[in-house]
Amino acid sequence: MKDAFGAPxxxxxxxxxxxIALATARRLIALRTRRVWLAGRPSPALESAAAELRGRGADxxxxxxxxxDSASHExxxxxxxxEGDIDVVLMxxxxxxxxxxxxxxxxxxxxxxxxxxxxxxxxxxxxxxxLQAQGHGSLVVLSSVAGERAxxxxxxxxxxxxxxxxxxxxxxxxxxGTGVQVMVVRPGFVRTRATAGRPEQPLxxxxxxxxxxxxxxxxxxxxxxxxxxxxxxxxxxxxxxxRPLFRRLxxxxx
Amino acid sequence: MSVDTxxxxxWGRTAPTTAVRFRPRTHEEAVAVVRGRGPRGVIARGLxxxxxxxAQNAGGSVLDTTGLARIGGVDAAAGLVRCDAGVSLERLxxxxxxxGWLPPVVPGTGRVTVxxxxxxxxxxxxxxxxxSFARQVxxxxxxxxxxxxxxxxxxxxxxxxxxxxLGLTGVILGAxxxxxxxxxxxxxxxxxxxxxxxxxxxRFTAGGDRLxxxxxxxxxxxxxxxxxxxxxxxxxxxxxxxxxxxxxxxLESSRSGGPRGRLLLPGFPPLPAGLLxxxxxxxxxxxxxxxxxRARTGELRPVPAFLHASDALPDARPLYGRGGxxxxxxxxxxxxxxxxxxxxxxxxxxxxxxxxxxxxxxGAADPGLLSFAAPGWSLALDLPAALPGLSRFLDGVDEEVAxxxxxxxxxxxxxxxxxxxxAMYPGLTDFRELRExxxxxxxxxxxxxxxxxx
Numbered sequence: 275m276k277d278a279f280g281a282p283x284x285x286x287x288x289x290x291x292x293x294i295a296l297a298t299a300r301r302l303i304a305l306r307t308r309r310v311w312l313a314g315r316p317s318p319a320l321e322s323a324a325a326e327l328r329g330r331g332a333d334x335x336x337x338x339x340x341x342x343d344s345a346s347h348e349x350x351x352x353x354x355x356x357e358g359d360i361d362v363v364l365m366x367x368x369x370x371x372x373x374x375x376x377x378x379x380x381x382x383x384x385x386x387x388x389x390x391x392x393x394x395x396x397x398x399x400x401x402x403x404x405l406q407a408q409g410h411g412s413l414v415v416l417s418s419v420a421g422e423r424a425x426x427x428x429x430x431x432x433x434x435x436x437x438x439x440x441x442x443x444x445x446x447x448x449x450x451g452t453g454v455q456v457m458v459v460r461p462g463f464v465r466t467r468a469t470a471g472r473p474e475q476p477l478x479x480x481x482x483x484x485x486x487x488x489x490x491x492x493x494x495x496x497x498x499x500x501x502x503x504x505x506x507x508x509x510x511x512x513x514x515x516x517r518p519l520f521r522r523l524x525x526x527x528x
Numbered sequence: 529m530s531v532d533t534x535x536x537x538x539w540g541r542t543a544p545t546t547a548v549r550f551r552p553r554t555h556e557e558a559v560a561v562v563r564g565r566g567p568r569g570v571i572a573r574g575l576x577x578x579x580x581x582x583a584q585n586a587g588g589s590v591l592d593t594t595g596l597a598r599i600g601g602v603d604a605a606a607g608l609v610r611c612d613a614g615v616s617l618e619r620l621x622x623x624x625x626x627x628g629w630l631p632p633v634v635p636g637t638g639r640v641t642v643x644x645x646x647x648x649x650x651x652x653x654x655x656x657x658x659x660s661f662a663r664q665v666x667x668x669x670x671x672x673x674x675x676x677x678x679x680x681x682x683x684x685x686x687x688x689x690x691x692x693x694l695g696l697t698g699v700i701l702g703a704x705x706x707x708x709x710x711x712x713x714x715x716x717x718x719x720x721x722x723x724x725x726x727x728x729x730x731r732f733t734a735g736g737d738r739l740x741x742x743x744x745x746x747x748x749x750x751x752x753x754x755x756x757x758x759x760x761x762x763x764x765x766x767x768x769x770x771x772x773x774x775x776x777x778x779l780e781s782s783r784s785g786g787p788r789g790r791l792l793l794p795g796f797p798p799l800p801a802g803l804l805x806x807x808x809x810x811x812x813x814x815x816x817x818x819x820x821x822r823a824r825t826g827e828l829r830p831v832p833a834f835l836h837a838s839d840a841l842p843d844a845r846p847l848y849g850r851g852g853x854x855x856x857x858x859x860x861x862x863x864x865x866x867x868x869x870x871x872x873x874x875x876x877x878x879x880x881x882x883x884x885x886x887x888x889x890x891g892a893a894d895p896g897l898l899s900f901a902a903p904g905w906s907l908a909l910d911l912p913a914a915l916p917g918l919s920r921f922l923d924g925v926d927e928e929v930a931x932x933x934x935x936x937x938x939x940x941x942x943x944x945x946x947x948x949x950x951a952m953y954p955g956l957t958d959f960r961e962l963r964e965x966x967x968x969x970x971x972x973x974x975x976x977x978x979x980x981x982x
Contacts, residue, residue, distance in 0.1 A: 275581065275979035278542035278854050278942035279919040283979065305919065306945065359586075359978065409568070409587025410545035410975070453535055453546030453586060494851065494914070 275361060275410070280492035281305035282361030282412070286354055288339060288397055289367025290314035291323055293466045294416060297485035298364060303332045305489070311354050313339035314367070341367045341393030342385070347400050355404040362492065363401045364414045365394055368435075370468050376430050383430045390434035395441055402445055405454040412455045414488060415442040419462050419500075422509045426521065446497060457491050459484065460509075461501040477505055529557045529595075536590060540579035541845065541852030542913050542942050545586035545975055549573075553595040555669075555677060555701050561591050562699060562971065563675040569973035572699045574641030575616060578648065579855035579910075580942030581975035582694050588973060591699055593643050599623055607707045608666060613643030613700045618839065621832055629707040630765075630831070632664025636743070636886065638836040643700040648939035649692030649894055651901040653741040653763075653835065656891030658708075660901050662691030663894055669702040673971035677701060682895075689962045691896030694938060696963060696972045696982060714766040715741070715834040718825040721817065725756025725872055729865060729905070732760055732889055739764045741834070742889060747817050748875045748882035748909060749810040756872045758887065759820040763834050770826070804847045804912055809881035844883065851914030854942055856922055859890060860934035861904035867932040868905050871925055875909070878921065885909040897955030897962075898982075900937045908940070919943065938976070946981045956982065 276282050283306050287295045290312030299310055310332045314320045324334045339350050354360065371386035398413065405411035420428055421435030439458060446456030463469065463478040484501045491499040500506040515523070530551045537544045552558040562570055568588030575594065576583060584590070593614035600610035602624070609629070611620065618638030620631045633652035635645065644650075645661040646668065658664060668680040670690060678698075680687045690697045718739060722728035728744055739762035746758040833840065845853060860867045875882060886908045893902045900906075911918060926948050929936060935952035936944060950956055959982070963972075976982065 275545075275586070275975050276543050277919075277944075277979065278540065278580065278852070278913050280543070281919065407587055409547055409585075410543075451533075451535055451546065453544060 275359070276412075276492075277306055279305075280412075280495060281489075282307055282492070284309040284311075284359060284361050286311040286313065286351075286360045286363045286401075288313045288363065288365045288401075289341070290336065290339075291317070291319045292366035292416075293481040294461070294464065294484045294488075295364050295366035296323055296327070297481040298488050299327055299332075300330060301485050301489050302362070303327065303330045308333055309358070310334045311337055311360070313337045313350070313354070315340055339397075341389045341397065344393060344396035347393075347396045351397065351400045351404065355408075359408050360405070360411060362412045362414060363405065364416070364488075365398060365401075366416050367393065368416065369431075370428075371431050373428050373430060386430055387434045387437075390431070391437040391441070394438050398441065398445060402449060402454065402456075406449065406452045409453045411453070412457055412492060413442075413445070414457045414459060414492075415439075417442060417458050417460050419460050419505055419509055422460065423513055423520070455495055455497075457488075457496055457499060459488055459491070459499045459501065460505065461487075462505050464501075477502055477508065529553060529561075536573070536576070536584045537852070538578045538580045538583065538942065539576060539845075540854055540910075540913070540942055541848075542854065543581055543584075543975070545581070545584050547585045547588055547590045549590045549592050551592040551595045555596070555671075558591060558593075558596070558671055558699060558701060559675055559677065561589060562671055562673070565589055565971060569971050570699070571972060571974040572613070572643060572647070572695045574614060574644035575639050577637065577640050577644065579853065579940045581979065582648070582939055582941075583644075584975040585973060586975055586978075593641060593699070593701075596701060602627060602629060602707065607709065608704055609707055610702060610704045611642055612702045613641060613646075615642050616640065617642065617645060618832070618836065621835070624707065625710070625713050625831060628710060630710045632706050632708060633658050633661045634835045635661070636836070636838060638832065638839055642703050642705070643695075646691060646700055646703060647693060647695045649896045649899040649901070650939075651888065651890060651906075653743050653888070655901055656737055656889065657740045659892065660692070660894040660896070660899055662687075662896055662899070664706045665691075665703050666706055667704040668700055670697065671699040671701050673698065673967040673969070685962060686966070688895050689897050689959055691894065692899035692939075693896070693959065694898065694976060694982070695974065696977055697966065698972060710765050710831070711768050712766045713831050714828045715763040715831055716766040716770060716825075717761060717763040717827045717829050717834055718823075719821050719827065720760050720823045721757075721820050722760055723757050724754060725758075725869055728756060728758045728760060728887065729868075732887070744887040745816070746872065746885040746887050746907070747813040748872065748880065748885045749806065749813045750817075751876045755876050756869070757817060759817065763829070765831075766828055770828070804849070804881045804883070806879040806881055809883055810879075812883065838884075847883075848910070848912040849914055851912060853910050854913045854918065854922070855908065855910050855940040856925070857900075857906060857908035857937035857940050858925070858929045858934055859900065859902055859904050859906040859937075860929060860932045861902065864904065864932040864934065867928055867934065868907065871907070871928060874921075874925065880911050880915060880918075882909045882911055897959040898938060898953055900935065900939065902935065904934070908937070938980070938982075941976065941980075944980060946979070949980045949982070
């Protein structure tokens with residue numbers, strides 16, 4: 275159960291090697307979290323992430339989970355929920371893709387869309403159903419500002435996040451009054467392994483800042499979290515910039 | 529019986545969870561709810577005054593007892609009354625007082641049910657004389673996991689587990705209470721101001737138990753030499769000879785039990801938490817402290833107005849903002865006053881906006897396995913949950929209290945660690961054992977029991 279400050283006792287991470295997710299898990303373990311499930315494709319990285327969290331005093335287990343294999347989600351995640359209540363589900367899987375290559379190879383682009391959107395739809399619905407049955411819990415969905423307005427530089431990734439974002443908002447509305455909270459997190463550019471080597475954009479953050487914002491959002495029971503918070507204002511303005519002008523904005527094309 | 533699906537929180541409005549709420553009007557309907565429970569169990573809920581999650585059951589059933597509200601006849605010879613679990617203490621007081629009787633132990637608020645008072649084993653203002661609520665209960669009707677209604681008598685293991693057992697041994701359907709005879713419906717009240725915490729404790733102890741009812745308000749925003757200053761209010765039942773000629777009206781008016789609770793600003797959404805800032809609270813506390821008499825004795829007040837002084841005030845929760853409020857109530861033994869000092873100093877140093885802070889003095893420990901009261905001092909305070917760093921701060925206070933052999937009240941809790949609770953309540957092992965035996969499938973569960981692993 276979550277305490278009065280929204281700190282969970284059990285956490286399920288979908289995409290168990292995500293740097294943002296692991297930073298969040300570390301913070302939550304320091305508060306109240308005792309059991310952590312890391313779901314992801316079996317890999318040494320997943321095991322070492324689990325070992326690292328175990329070292330912080332949590333009971334960490336791993337579970338096989340492949341975002342692309344939607345048919346398996348119900349069974350894989352059902353196993354986790356059968357073991358006990360999950361207070362927070364953190365949906366952190368996703369791929370950035372490579373815009374230039376994806377435009378050349380439609381199948382690569384489809385993989386991005388399937389991972390970020392289709393996979394999240396099936397996993398999200400399975401988790402939402404299980405949380406609804408237990409009458410409490412939070413589903414934290416890692417969206418992105420890229421989904422707020424499509425850009426030339428990453429519209430394949432952006433469109434998949436736009437779909438995810440809309441899905442998560444609708445799911446949150448559908449779950450009103452069931453005791454389940456859906457929190458949409460929209461970080462800007464985050465410095466991680468995946469973005470290493472890419473040109474940094476304004477208002478960039480690190481995984482630690484995003485984790486901090488997630489923990490604060492859980493405490494406040496927020497529905498939408500922007501990281502950094504100022505992005506909310508920036509994006510509110512950018513959303514209304516006319517397209518001919520938007521295409522010329524240097525920062526938002528690179 | 530009405531049934532609906534609702535999102536519930538405790539009085540503090542933190543951590544909402546959803547459950548199916550049943551409101552039975554007869555014992556048979558209550559039995560049907562417990563027999564027909566789902567896999568996530570059932571928990572009884574009264575007026576929802578626990579600040580934390582004691583009366584919530586996420587994804588399960590919540591049995592609202594307020595529909596069970598009959599008060600039986602008073603057995604004048606034995607001084608007993610039988611009443612249903614959903615009767616509020618306020619109503620009980622209103623009904624019994626004109627008959628010359630007083631309910632056994634009257635906690636600081638009358639807006640709790642008899643069932644809730646037993647389940648939390650609430651201590652009253654005269655704990656040194658009467659013990660906690662369950663000490664004055666001569667029999668309980670308990671609906672247990674097998675769907676049977678049992679009469680549970682004091683001295684049995686089941687009674688000791690149910691007293692303070694947070695509803696986890698079954699649903700209390702009714703109780704027989706021992707009553708106290710009173711000559712008038714008035715209290716003779718003495719009020720005094722204490723300049724610091726030492727002074728307050730000394731005044732509290734002085735005079736022995738001549739005035740059996742006592743509690744003090746502490747100004748937790750005062751710092752420096754005034755740290756822990758407060759107002760001590762004590763009282764005794766007025767006898768017929770002190771009753772002045774005009775007291776007839778006061779006696780009459782006590783029937784109404786004071787004004788009903790109302791919202792501070794009816795219809796308004798929660799106010800920003802910043803309104804309850806350090807400066808405004810410090811100012812309020814200053815005015816309250818200065819406004820109290822230095823020393824006054826023999827003031828006559830109607831019993832409900834004295835015992836339930838806080839019920840006459842408007843609901844202050846909107847002041848705590850959207851985040852809700854966290855109650856923290858702890859007790860430390862006599863001889864551990866230094867811990868009390870340290871905690872008060874720490875809160876004062878943090879400039880936490882504590883408006884409500886009540887100091888009480890407890891007598892002998894109660895037999896309940898999870899009963900809160902133990903000989904010593906108890907401090908209860910409310911703080912806004914949105915206060916930055918409050919979680920860690922209270923964890924730190926937990927450690928300090930535990931190190932001093934003290935304990936934190938479970939019925940008000942919304943944030944403790946399971947390990948801390950186990951360390952503070954040695955009776956928990958026996959409690960778990962009894963539950964395992966009586967209720968192997970876990971029929972009675974609450975968010976609190978899940979969170980603390982009770």
